[in-house]
Amino acid sequence: xxxxxxxxxxxxxxxxxRPDLAQHVIEDLTQEKLAGYLFDSLRNKIMxxxxxxxxxxxxxxxxxxxxNMSKETTDTLGNxxxxxxxxxxxxxxxxxxxxxxxxxxPPPSYFPxxxxxxxxxxxxxxxxxxxxxxxxxxxxxxxxxxETRALVLDTRDAADFAKGFxxxxxxxxxxxxxxxxxxxxxxxxxxxILLVTDKSKEEESIIRLxxxxxDGTIGFLDGGFDAWKSAGKEFDTVSxxxxxxxxxxxxxxxxxxxxxxxxxEYLSQHLECxxxxxxxxxxxHLSEFPxxxxxxxxxxxxxxxxxxxxxxxxxxxx
Numbered sequence: 001x002x003x004x005x006x007x008x009x010x011x012x013x014x015x016x017x018r019p020d021l022a023q024h025v026i027e028d029l030t031q032e033k034l035a036g037y038l039f040d041s042l043r044n045k046i047m048x049x050x051x052x053x054x055x056x057x058x059x060x061x062x063x064x065x066x067x068n069m070s071k072e073t074t075d076t077l078g079n080x081x082x083x084x085x086x087x088x089x090x091x092x093x094x095x096x097x098x099x100x101x102x103x104x105x106p107p108p109s110y111f112p113x114x115x116x117x118x119x120x121x122x123x124x125x126x127x128x129x130x131x132x133x134x135x136x137x138x139x140x141x142x143x144x145x146x147e148t149r150a151l152v153l154d155t156r157d158a159a160d161f162a163k164g165f166x167x168x169x170x171x172x173x174x175x176x177x178x179x180x181x182x183x184x185x186x187x188x189x190x191x192x193i194l195l196v197t198d199k200s201k202e203e204e205s206i207i208r209l210x211x212x213x214x215d216g217t218i219g220f221l222d223g224g225f226d227a228w229k230s231a232g233k234e235f236d237t238v239s240x241x242x243x244x245x246x247x248x249x250x251x252x253x254x255x256x257x258x259x260x261x262x263x264x265e266y267l268s269q270h271l272e273c274x275x276x277x278x279x280x281x282x283x284x285h286l287s288e289f290p291x292x293x294x295x296x297x298x299x300x301x302x303x304x305x306x307x308x309x310x311x312x313x314x315x316x317x318x
Contacts, residue, residue: 086099144219196228256295262280
């Protein structure tokens with residue numbers, strides 16, 4: 001007896017897949033054509049199925065693969081037929097295409113590269129793990145970091161990173177939208193990567209990088225940041241500020257606030273004095289960050305602002 005439906009990136013809870021992610025990767029493949037293919041798949045393959053089936057999608061709220069995903073992870077197909085805007089049976093194909101394409105934000109830059117990898121093939125996870133699971137002492141780690149173009153990626157939580165981190169490392173924490181921000185902030189999908197992680201999080205970091213096509217991990221710091229610190233190696237810190245302390249500094253006119261949330265979040269609600277430089281475009285706006293004036297980076301929960309802080313530190317702007 002049929003129980004459920006694994007819908008991948010076709011049907012989500014409250015949404016459907018984006019038809020613009022693979023456009024132009026193959027000649028004449030436009031987002032309009034892909035939206036039409038999506039309409040055919042939904043109408044001819046999914047909507048005729050039983051209402052009792054449980055829908056199991058690949059992604060949920062926060063993923064860049066849709067524009068309006070629910071925080072719920074499963075639902076019945078019957079209920080989705082009632083509440084999912086894309087399954088409205090009254091929409092013509094032309095109306096569906098307009099509806100699906102309206103309101104799409106630019107996709108992360110790694111998406112087209114992933115499409116090409118899926119078409120052309122990729123290295124096995126076993127080979128990737130054999131190459132990446134190389135524990136390095138602080139001395140070895142420093143030597144390789146200095147002698148290669150490897151990026152030092154620290155996957156610890158923002159609060160731990162702030163207390164101490166290896167100079168020129170970038171913080172993108174596992175406990176957040178890790179894949180999305182790796183894809184946004186590391187432009188070269190072939191980039192060699194050296195990892196700094198929490199204890200026992202090395203393998204998870206390697207696998208989650210590989211899931212979005214970043215197969216260039218060449219080793220990790222054995223013992224994590226504690227080993228680096230114990231070895232007497234140089235490290236940096238980032239200051240964090242409480243809302244109360246920030247309010248006092250704002251009253252005195254001593255600090256500039258830079259909001260790194262999405263523009264839509266900023267327009268919805270923001271501090272009166274804040275300027276908006278979204279994290280995903282920060283590298284294109286480095287000249288707008290003051291060099292001789294104190295500033296505070298702000299987001300919703302501290303995750304994105306720490307990513308931004310670590311990038312600015314590597315640019316010697318922080």
